Amino acid sequence: MGNGKSEIGEAEVGTMELIPGGSVTTPSGFAAGGIHVGVRTDWDKLDVGIVASEAPCVAAATYTQNRVPGASLVVSRQHLSDGKAQAIVANAGCANAATGKQGMDDAIAMAQLTARKLGIDPHDVVVASTGVIGTYLPMDRIGGGIERMTLAADGGLDFAKTIMTTDTVAKHVAVRCGTWSIGGVVKGVGMIHPNMATMLCFITTDAAVAQPFLAAALKRAVDVSFNMIDVDSDTSPDDIALVLANGLAGGAPIHSGHPEAPAFEAALERVCVTLARKMVADAEGATKVIQARVEGAASVEDARKAAREIIRSVGVKTAIYGQDANWGRVLSAIGNSGAAVAEEKVSLFFQTPDGKEICVFRGAPLTYDMAEAKSCLAPAEVHIRVDMGLGDGAATAWGSDLTEEFVRLNSVYTT
């Protein structure tokens, strides 16, 4: 990561082993499933799913910062206040947001129905809903679906499909590290912006992990992954990133200072970054991933601001869609980011398809081969690197390009 050379998705990682086709059911003791109930009458896809652990789990989550959170999110936050959970029930097609008291009742009922099916406490069920804001859940159909659903030890992919809305591919990953593994699934290709967790993300692990460490590790992983991506600068009322650790791999719980803590943190970050990049690669209408690497900033926070503003900028997103090496928009985005900038110290680089870099600006415009610069914008992943020349703060962010198809998707359909 971060050297401008990494590929989207499932590259090899040092001591971690990537599990081909891995998902939230890769860690021991997790089962999952999905079913079609017709949350939206115009859909025939799987739309209600469950992930359940056979043993109680330590749990941690990050939430949307949107001030009109959906009812499901409000209920889940309550259920997670004790740092424990054992199952997730999720639906697509209806966000159960802006739904008042009825929405709260429905979210609680989803937890109760799931708890009854699994024989656990309703407060150990996390509820998540994604889809249209301002419509009510069809609780009769959802209740029947929860009853009928079959959970399986290889049900991770089915669950991943249930939470898709405008996603075109299921997005999941798993890594193994010695005795334990971490699996994750995510949905989200629109209303994506760096502001806590801007999507649904569910992560499972059979590692034994102490709750405070799990919460801190999740926050750090979210900060370098889901908080560093942008599709359209919107956030949704239902965003959550959740990790459940059931401890079935055995051993004493991993905590800060535990010998396995660095490996667990690295594995969790790898899962989150991989899922985040999959989201950007599947962004609504997008043709390219834009990776912005900012180095030499006055601080890490400044590097994060600059990197995120580059991949947020509509000017940058459209120029790269058009394969227009309009680096002035990159510089302008940096100036607009709030990060400290000394224009005369800034250098801008594009990466060529064969992995070299060309410098287009170093305190003043440089002369470069226009055709070569344009070729840097042809790949499916475009790499921009900025050296701010001020310090040693560095950060990487990923954004989608902005296309006519994005506009079409978001204007034609109620999503």
Place this chain on the structure above:
Amino acid sequence: MGNGKSEIGEAEVGTMELIPGGSVTTPSGFAAGGIHVGVRTDWDKLDVGIVASEAPCVAAATYTQNRVPGASLVVSRQHLSDGKAQAIVANAGCANAATGKQGMDDAIAMAQLTARKLGIDPHDVVVASTGVIGTYLPMDRIGGGIERMTLAADGGLDFAKTIMTTDTVAKHVAVRCGTWSIGGVVKGVGMIHPNMATMLCFITTDAAVAQPFLAAALKRAVDVSFNMIDVDSDTSPDDIALVLANGLAGGAPIHSGHPEAPAFEAALERVCVTLARKMVADAEGATKVIQARVEGAASVEDARKAAREIIRSVGVKTAIYGQDANWGRVLSAIGNSGAAVAEEKVSLFFQTPDGKEICVFRGAPLTYDMAEAKSCLAPAEVHIRVDMGLGDGAATAWGSDLTEEFVRLNSVYTT
């Protein structure tokens, strides 16, 4: 304004008289002109212009907050530090930004050439450039153009044309108020976001005005106009809003507490709001103006935040382009704005084409006629009103919709 009933542009105002076809040369003692020099070799439009007063002026300005300001802006800020100016020289096609020392030398040369032509001090010339970032000004052609240009007392329209880039119409206005008048011109249809002045705006008046009052009045007027519009959430390095007051209408300078102060403030606000709405109406690729009126907020600042986030939201912009009454995105934008929100107290309204309102949400979704809701999104100006139910803070913001044509314009051309 602000009651959800106003029209774009040039509606009648109380004691102020709107001057049909009025511009920056409407106030006494101002002359202007424009000429084609070929700043961009692919353009045949007017691209260098001058506005000059026959008498020295009191001056005030607001500037971009972008941290990589263009060279012309840096020079103008220096020249305006004494609160005085007498002329403006502007070009389109090249922003003279990200141009290092050469750019500074070129901006100073533009001021010197203009000063020599007019027989005034170079420090009394404001320089403004708009266009592509990262290219140098063709100073040989610009110098010749400044020499050859003819200034005229009716040259306001020519000047307005010189500063257009992707603008499709010249945007200018003038109002008279007793013995004095105020004229204004603006350019800017992309890289528009509420962050100080996000465009070039030049305002002239023959009123006698004390400098501190002029600066304060301009800041207030910019706050409710140019700082309340959004096209694409980007800002540019060259944005400036400038007002020149030459005092030729006579009388003691208007200051805070002067009997004409309220009229001057109202007229200046009217000019700025009119120009701001013209910008949004001409926004790149846009088909509609979205007016968001937020009332009942906990504070004016909260109302401003919520109104601006509604018209910034890509989800709102695309839904309204598609005439999709997806009010959930409006509510989500409010929740995302940072303003205090109590969802159960929020009411959302759309205005019908015949000026009535329908309420779609009041703490929970309401039942309404879908066809009538859709009809609210058909007009060229769509009005959304929000009652936050918390206090008496109110604000209005205007944004463009987001269309495939915007993407096409911004991906195909280097602008």
